Amino acid sequence: MDESNEEVFGDQRLRGAGIGSVVGGLLLGVLSVFLSFEMAATAVLFVGIFGWFVERKEGKVAGSGLGVMAVGGVGLLETTFTLLGIGPLLFAAFAVAAGVLDMTLGKFFAQLRQRHQ
Numbered sequence: 001m002d003e004s005n006e007e008v009f010g011d012q013r014l015r016g017a018g019i020g021s022v023v024g025g026l027l028l029g030v031l032s033v034f035l036s037f038e039m040a041a042t043a044v045l046f047v048g049i050f051g052w053f054v055e056r057k058e059g060k061v062a063g064s065g066l067g068v069m070a071v072g073g074v075g076l077l078e079t080t081f082t083l084l085g086i087g088p089l090l091f092a093a094f095a096v097a098a099g100v101l102d103m104t105l106g107k108f109f110a111q112l113r114q115r116h117q
Contacts, residue, residue, distance in 0.1 A: 009109075009110070009113060011105075011106045011107070011109035012106070012110070013063045013106075014063075014102050014106035014109065015102065015103050015106030015107065016066075016067065017064070017066055017102055018067065018099040018101070018102025018104075019064045020051070020063060020064035020065060020066060020071075020099070021067040021068075021071055021095050021098050021099030021102060022095075022096050022099035023064065023067070023068055023099075024047075024048060024068035024069075024070070024071030024072060024095055024099075025091075025093070025094070025095030025096035025098075026096060027043075027044050027047065027071075028040055028071060028072070028075055028088060028092040028095065029089055029092035029093070029096075031044065032088030032092065037079045037088040038076065038079040038080070040075070041072050041073075041075030041076040041078070042076060043072070044072030045069060045072025047072070048065055048066070048070070048073075049069055050065070051064060051068055052065030052068075053065070071092075071095045074095075075091055075095075
């Protein structure tokens with residue numbers, strides 16, 4: 001990964017992780033209709049790991065794969081230890097909402113950074 005050619009800011013990473021969280025939440029919601037929560041979260045985790053490796057190989061630093069991986073990993077923790085006691089669809093909705101919040105905050109921070117340059 002060569003970050004010397006282009007400068008990457010935290011707001012770009014935040015938006016990328018937000019996109020990944022939305023994608024991971026949607027994928028978890030769809031898969032949990034057909035699979036158990038544990039199997040769906042494991043599948044989302046592996047999709048996120050694969051996406052992260054592809055991003056790293058191409059030199060991208062957006063963080064979408066990391067967002068998907070986080071949804072799968074936290075979902076797997078939820079199914080294993082029953083931290084909150086919520087179902088897969090509610091968890092997927094929380095992941096989508098968190099992703100939208102990340103994207104919104106990333107946009108806000110980008111505008112704030114541009115004003116102060």
